[in-house]
Amino acid sequence: MKYISEFRDPSLAQALAKAIQRESDPSNHYRLMEFCGGHTHAIYRYGLKDLLPDNVEFIHGPGCPVCVLPASRIDQAIKIQSKSDAILCTYADLMRVPATKGHSLLKAKAHGADIRMVYSPVDALRISQQEPDREVIFFALGFETTTPPTAVIIKAAEALGLKHFSVFCNHVLTPAALEAILNPPDQQINVDGFIGPSHVSTIIGSDVYKPFARQYQKPIVIAGFEPLDILQSILMLIKQLNKGSYTVENQYKRAVSSSGNTKAQMLTAEVFDVVDQFTWRGLGELPDSALRINNRYKYLDAEEKFPVEMTVVSEHKHCLCPSVIRGRNKPLDCKLFAKACTPENPLGACMVSSEGACAAYWSYGRFKDEAAFQPAPQEVKIYK
């Protein structure tokens, strides 16, 4: 058992696709949201859409933590770095993400700021041990998957007595985003069922989703990231939708339990508090949706140590991300798509990282086929 190749077997994928075809009711339209960018990526990479009947539609959810991080937080990180002359360590995914006025961490680095890419938060801690005369800041971000490792290094920094180490915290909470999608201000929900998060759920468990399924009457299937996992989850969702049931099912039992990783949850609770409000790129201000370092470890919080003024950033007025993320529009409906907005020059959340919906449309070239069949976006007037 290698836990990878077995779950990519093409003949079994065909078998699952056939079962989905058998199960799906041609008079029904199934709108399934994959919450994770990892699922979006796998759906395109393995061409899963081509295996499925036309009435199974994918709606690409909030994607990944890089996509939903507002540009103002990157501005803030750049300001904190320059104020403290620190070594700013972060994950590679974040380097190219645009801040305001075409700025980015990569550009700041090119202008001489000491910004380093790390694979693990442990690397940031190691740099801090090697550079006792420098401030070292770790730019932490991510959903519940990436939060426990940050908690571990904060505790380790304390145990090591590091005074010149701090963390710029941008950890966000999955349930809050799910709530935002299921309970939008206008109550219009264009999703029938959810392909639930994989690796986030290994930490938070599958039970967390039960109140959502019940209250909003939507089936949720926690799904692994391999193609066979995704296909089986689609089959499970279609069966539930046909029966009119809305429970939480766990397809990814080899990694996800009902209660999740309690050790990781406890570490997270020891170090972080939930903040009242946090702005998500694409979803706006969401209550109780992010974490900050608690009072006990406040002295390791880069925001406390080096307060800087926050910039107010507004999104591009034609960017359709908020409605792409909510399943009301496709990337192709956006008149900026592939014109002003590209992965090289992303204007909105969904183009920022390769896991975003617009970036997936771009890089897998699907838009070229679909464009031929799509009506022109409503906002674009065509003059002859």
Add this chain to the structure above:
Amino acid sequence: MCLAVPAKAISIDKEADTAKVSLGGILKDVSLSLVEDVCIGDYLLIHVGFALNKLDEKEALLTLKAFEELADFNRAEGSVNADE
């Protein structure tokens, strides 16, 4: 960036609380601070240098069995259809 990858624990350093795993042929030390009772040979889900969880082989085999059963069902149905 929430992606985690499965990898087998090749050796364990109890004192450092780390395990050596092979990721695409490259040996890496990963932290075991988020998991308990890891043994050599266990498969771990690795993310940003940490093991997030142990993978459950029994459950993995059950999932694979369900796929096989579907494939068998399809084959059986195919031959019935062909007979008709």
